[in-house]
Amino acid sequence: MPAFSLDPPQSAWCAELRALAAERLRPLAEKGEPGHVNRALVAELGQLGLLERLFTSGAVDLCLMRESLAYACTEAETALALQGLGAHPVHAHGTPAQRDRWLPRVADGTAIAAFALSEPAAGSDAAALELRAEAGASELVAESDGGARWRLTGEKCWISNAPEADFYTVFARTTPGAGARGVTAFLVPADRPGLTGTGLDMLSPHPIGALSFDAVPVTADDVLGEIDRGFRVAMGTLNLFRPSVGAFAVGMAQAALDATLTHTAERDAFGGKLKDLQSVAHQVAEMALRTEAARLMVYAAATAYDEGAADVPKRAAMAKLLATETAQYVVDQAVQLHGARALRRGHLLEHLYREVRAPRIYEGASEVQRGIIAKELYATREAAQ
Template structure:
């Protein structure tokens, strides 16, 4: 069993500890029932199960108002990732995909989509990345041109999680109020509209539903805009500011699982008539893995606690958490694979699956080098010296 002593840290309240215990029991009971042979169907089954049993209620602002509880989001992602990377993906995309609606949408937009996504009856997606503008969002070229009571969408989005299976997309396009980032707006776009085409499904080392989307004279009503014209970049960054910490939490879940697998292996595997764990070199690897896990957890839950405590932005804290947790989870998992020897790269082994799962987390929602730039700018900007 993974270490759960971190739940006694002062970052958490009793409600968080109760939720973590309940979700752990649910995940152990339910996730093994999901057939992963068809990734699209598995995502539908996972979203349905998460919605049916109430976990997706935490993915959006409560109907009565308030804020997203980032510590809860992080605990859910960490726990799901430790059990099943696709379950974490399914939960995360319901939150990220509707984050702009939940935080900035009109009452009508919230009433139309949030009950469906919270209950698992609809799948959501976040369509920001374009072929020529991944990390450089201000370079987006997709357009939304006003035509009477409609906007007309033209352009492409790529690497869109849940692309091809989502019912609703939060999409960002250039409306031209100003150059660069200030000329982007956000929209709610249902799937299946005329002019909306899934042009390619993208295969990756860890199976997830990903796609390239093309919009050709696709018309959406004016009221599909989220917030005001030109606010798209601010909305996107505000949503990512909340959910970036949860990416770090997912990486932490992968790392905890890898450490747990490595501990079991080191204690049970014999070498020279003694357990692998008796070797000093192995103990050194275990020590480094445990250190990386705890350091990542401290950064993740500091960022989440800071946001929940009322900080308007946690750009620096979230960037630190994502950078450290994802990079060091890669190290932890790599050490686990090494301790398993040949079995570690055998298809179907847990550590082999984790090795494939972790790599993408160092890229999406802000690649590691982008996080370094963010941290440096925030640190330089806060420095008061000469």
Template sequence: MPAFALDTEQLTWCAEVRELGAERLRPLAEAGAPGRVNRELVAALGELGLLARVLGSGVTGPPGSPGTAGSPEPSVAGPVRALDLCLLRESLAYACTEAETALALQGLGAGPLAQAGTERQRDRWLGEVASGRAVAAFALSEPEAGSDAAALTLAATPEGGGDRSGDVGRGGGGWRLDGTKTWISNAPYADVYSVFARTGGGAGARGITAFLVPGDRPGLTGEPLDMLSPHPIGTLRFDGVRVGPEDVLGEVDGGFGVAMRTLNLFRPSVGAFAVGMAQAALDAALGHAARRRAFGGTLRDLQSVSHQLAETATRVEAARLLVYAAAEAYDRGDPDIAKRAAMAKLLATETAQAAVDTAVQIHGAAALQRGHLLEHLYREVRAPRIYEGASEVQRSVIAKELYR
């Protein structure tokens, strides 16, 4: 099915998710404390079966039927579809950005567990995260390794010495983690972290291993960062944190692939998050332009305003279609997903920034009043151009793929 031809069931489901976001989730989001994990909101996402849909493989959510949040499928027991993830994130972002972010962070944090965890790891944590009882986090970034994730230096030192930590891990030994992670969403309050550390020698993507580390593991501490963000972002410090082979996600020295596969799934849906915010801003601007009287008529009668709205609507729709196309390419297993995902994230996040700015300009000073939808979106829309690969990184990825 072409990405631009969503069927009736999908459109109905998106409308239901928007309604749930506005009526069930937004009140919980508004009651939460900025900079803290809103566990009531996360629990509600679990109860509605939305977290199970994000985590996909091996998670069975509440039965779905027409008219419920679980539609259109009765349960989620196979791999998550990127298109479904995009539709879900776009719909939630339109109605409640905090709910969308809480959902995305659970999916990103437990994504490595869902794709590469052992049966024992999944039995212990996956159901807890999918139900909203446990909060997960994706711990990749470091003070000197943000966009260049392969430059990470968190050290995994073999317990008892040895020439190569990977050999120790395969032989049944363990490691000690020492170093710092920062800009980690849900830190330092998460219950479990997907942590990426250097087990092999040398720099670059090789020699990185993914570990599943409970938040109460001895030696793991952290502090929150004061950020322009409603959800917590913090720094984690590892001081001799012990991990063993039972904590490895996937293969020893294969952690960079685990991280990239997780990000490749979520990168198009960051674009969907942006499209949801852009559509909310556009709709707000359309409503305001139709109501606001100025110069003997309404704002929409002014060509300078109506042309801005027409341009914004065109760009939002183009971004939406590119996001859907990238998601379907991922679901088909196309070989050019890296390029498509980068294009989708780049265009959608840059478009959303412009759409929100245009909507603020059309509203005027009222849009900057604390509590206004556009004031909220103006703060929320900036970060997606940075995280999961800044716009400059996406352009580099696209160029590299073009030259290939």
């Protein structure tokens, strides 16, 4: 894999994105209500053409967008990422009718998407999900005459953008006892009868909720991909988005590092500037080292995805793991070097300290990423024997 570096157009685009995030997106983010979808912010992302790029660009561009937006406005970054996560299965596996109905609205910011995989008892172990898709007659009238019909019964939990999304990519068990091989992905509009949701009071500022499915009708026209092959839809989506979660983390780490450079260069302490203390200078150097290492791994994984490399699952897991753990470390050290001021409500680092924790859990916790890496390593060894 060649070393990654930005070319001049990419560097200019990242600078433009940071400026847009600071000047046009952050003011809208500040007007949003925590725990709720900020539709004005999503609409502005659409107006700027960034949401459309979710479907026309590769993994590297997705990472560039997420890192650049995260640096200046984490709320805008998250809003963009959640649109992509919820709608990518439709883009990659949807029928022409599904794509025509939803993707233009996602791209212009008028429809909110959500990715509904996790359940109360099946978070990290996604293959153990229990939401049932029970075959049977449906009262829902399909445009076509036929195919299988199901009723979805069960719960989803920890779903970003729930319960305020306009549609959900839902993963349900169509074959009991079949593990990952018995899951089907469905596109479920939010207005389907029997689908209800409640918001959860979480640390993150974006909405996260639980969904209840009470015999929600779905038909063959709602299937994304193939029946009983929905786990592939989920994992394919996560392989694309895990490196970009790492890019989100790198953007936060870089913002924390830059704030620390400014603070330690200007802060008077012990007869000089903080930066003149060797312990402080070495700590800042360590923060920079880890941030750059994480950045390189993120873009190596994204490049591998765009090139169709065989080891994408391993690289994606490595990128997410290293970058999210690194961002936690860098932000924590930045808080320590700033002192009590960093814990004051409204301070950049107080905001980042709250934002940086969740990425180590969602889209596969750090422990899950280590499991994926080990599995892929041993599979490669066995294949070589």
